[in-house]
Amino acid sequence: MSTASAAGPPDVGRVGTGSDDGRLVGPRVDADGTGRISTDPADGPAHRRRGTAGRLVVPVLLALAATALYGTLSTLQWRSLVAPSWDLGIFSELTKSYAGLSAPIVPIKGDGVNLLGDHFHPILVLLAPVWWVWPSGLALLWTQAALFGLSAIPLARLAMERLGPIAGTAAGLAYVLSFGLQAAQDVQFHEIAFAVPIMAMALTRLLRGRLLAACLWGALLVFCKEDLGLTVVVLGGVVALRDRAGRLLGLGLAMWGAGWFVLSTFVILPALNTAGQYDYTGNLGSVLDVLGPVDKWVTLAMLVLAAGVIGLRSPILALMLPTLAWRFTGTVEFYWTWYWHYNAILMPIALAALLDVAPRTSQWTRAVAIGASAAVTLALGTAMPLARLLEAQTWEVSWRAAPAARAMAAVPDGSVVAAEIPLLAPLVPDHDVQWLHGPNTRVPRCAVFDDYAFSWNGAVPPDAAQWADEHYRVEPGTFTQTFEEGGFRVVCRAG
Structure with a gap:
């Protein structure tokens, strides 16, 4: 028997058995689902190469567009002296300290205040090289814009693979323009800037079945903010429940998240805090406070729409619960609404949940889901920060x-x-x-x-x-x- 005969015909058993990341994904089938191997030239190697190239180019273009739009929005704010809060000044001082190879002492918060005693975000040390090159608060705003744009690449690529080039591009566009990212950029820099692309990398690896990579990416979230340790706990649970082979990995990730949450919240933050305490426990109210006011229900509805509604069927959506729990039991009104930066970390979760469920639904259902994901942002109209880029006065330099x-x-x-x-x-x-x-x-x-x-x-x-x-x-x-x-x-x- 010849070698060719022993291996079978060149296309039999091998067509469609590999994905872009090298995993087996099963045989390619015709659109009618009969299991027959397609002989359509459009399903041949050249077409697949074009499809692969598109899945690489389009996500990068979306990322570049998002970076440019968000960076431009921030530049116009900067030159017009727009500052919704003191956060940009605070993080500028932190970055300046790290760039000088010293502890993140931030006098804006008070004498001798170490910002690692305010929130646990050691990942921000990565901003030091940015300050070496461009010592300005505007550099932080462009860095955040780039990180938000970067998060779109793995998500949009997966969306195109699972939904097709047109629907996938639409889903990616809905993500990069989502209300959570727009609001976060509009209120300027925050430590969640790093958490957004990390979450995107973790969840896309999870959906591809690359559990170890998903856990390694997810583990980094504990260094972005202390409460994300609880999100990592939930991610570990999702990994454990998703695949029997991933139970130990998921359990390990959950223990890692829980350990860092306890260590950062109850040990590190009080030790570095000038008052010897965790400053934000006083912002939490009763569990019954979750039920009102109506702002919380509006935010929840918007998040469900961002997940295309069908995302409710995915366990991935449970990753929103820790963030929503502290926000909705909180007594600070800023926590409750769609605005500010608190929803940015939830945007990758919403799209990932949609992509988890969408391939198992009809084409019509997928179209409605993507439409809902985009509509929740479009419905806000001129309230959206990027809409201001269409106004002539936005581009005028302030007289001040x-x-x-x-x-x-x-x-x-x-x-x-x-x-x-x-x-x-x-x-x-x-x-x-x-x-x-x-x-x-x-x-x-x-x-x-x-x-x-x-x-x-x-x-x-x-x-x-x-x-x-x-x-x-x-x-x-x-x-x-x-x-x-x-x-x-x-x-x-x-x-």
């Missing part, structure tokens, strides 16, 4: 930009300066920055006032120098005003 630059130039480089939220991040590269209304006891060299800042709540002090003297408890006349323009006032003390 030039006065702000001159106000910052009036502060000596290297000095301690207290400032309002809009100027915290821009001042960080060349100064030791505090928040003007913070708990700091160090007396700054200068203080930069912004009469339009929301922190004044309409009660702007008429005499900035006098306010600084009283606030820092120094002799009257210690601070004198050195600059005033465009609503900015700078007061400094001698020496």
Whole structure:
């Protein structure tokens, strides 16, 4: 018997037995599901090569588009002095410290505050090289945009494999424009930036049956934020239940997540916290608080729609539960809504759940699911951050930009300066920055006032120098005003 005869005809038993990642996926069948090997030229090697190339190129294009859109949104915010919170200033100080090979001390939060005592996010040390190249808060915003874009590559590629090129591209587009990612970029940098692509890598490996790779990626989530240890516990449970061969892997991953959650929350954070405690237990209310107000139900409905509704049938959706549990039992209103950064980590979970179930449904059901995933974002219309890119005024430079630059130039480089939220991040590269209304006891060299800042709540002090003297408890006349323009006032003390 010849070698060819022993192995069988060249196409028999081998056509369609391999996937892009080298696993066996079974024989290729005709669209009618009869199990016959296709003889259609469109199902031949050349067509499959084009399909593979498309599954590589389209996800990368989606990632680049997302990065460009989100980075542009942040650039326009930056030059218009838009700062929804102090987070960008805080993480700029953290990154500057890491870049200087020192502990992440963040004076914006208070004297000697180590940010690893606020939340557990050692993965942010990876930002240090970014600061070496581009020492600016804007660099952090573009880094987050790139990380969000990067997360689309494995998810969109899997979507195209499971749903086909058109439907898969639509699902990938719905993901990169999802409300969770848009809101997170709009409120600027947060540590979940790294968790989003890590979650995407973990879940796509899980759906491909690569359990060890899924567990290794998932294990990294504990270094992004302390509460994600509980998410890793659930991921371990999903791995264990999904495949008998993965039970030990899943159990090990669950133990890893639980261990790091306990260690980070009850040991590391209190040890590095200036008050010797975990700061956020006071934000949790009663379990009964989960039931209201209606904002929580709206957010939940939006997440179900993001998963195409059919995602409810996937155990992967259970990965949302730990995040939703602390958010919905929390007493902070920002936790409850679709806005802010809290839903970003849930977006990869939603799409992965959809992709887990969709191949087992009809083509019509898949189309409706993808439509629901996109519609939940489109329904928000002009409330979506990226919609502002279509408005001419968004591209106009704020009339306050030039006065702000001159106000910052009036502060000596290297000095301690207290400032309002809009100027915290821009001042960080060349100064030791505090928040003007913070708990700091160090007396700054200068203080930069912004009469339009929301922190004044309409009660702007008429005499900035006098306010600084009283606030820092120094002799009257210690601070004198050195600059005033465009609503900015700078007061400094001698020496």
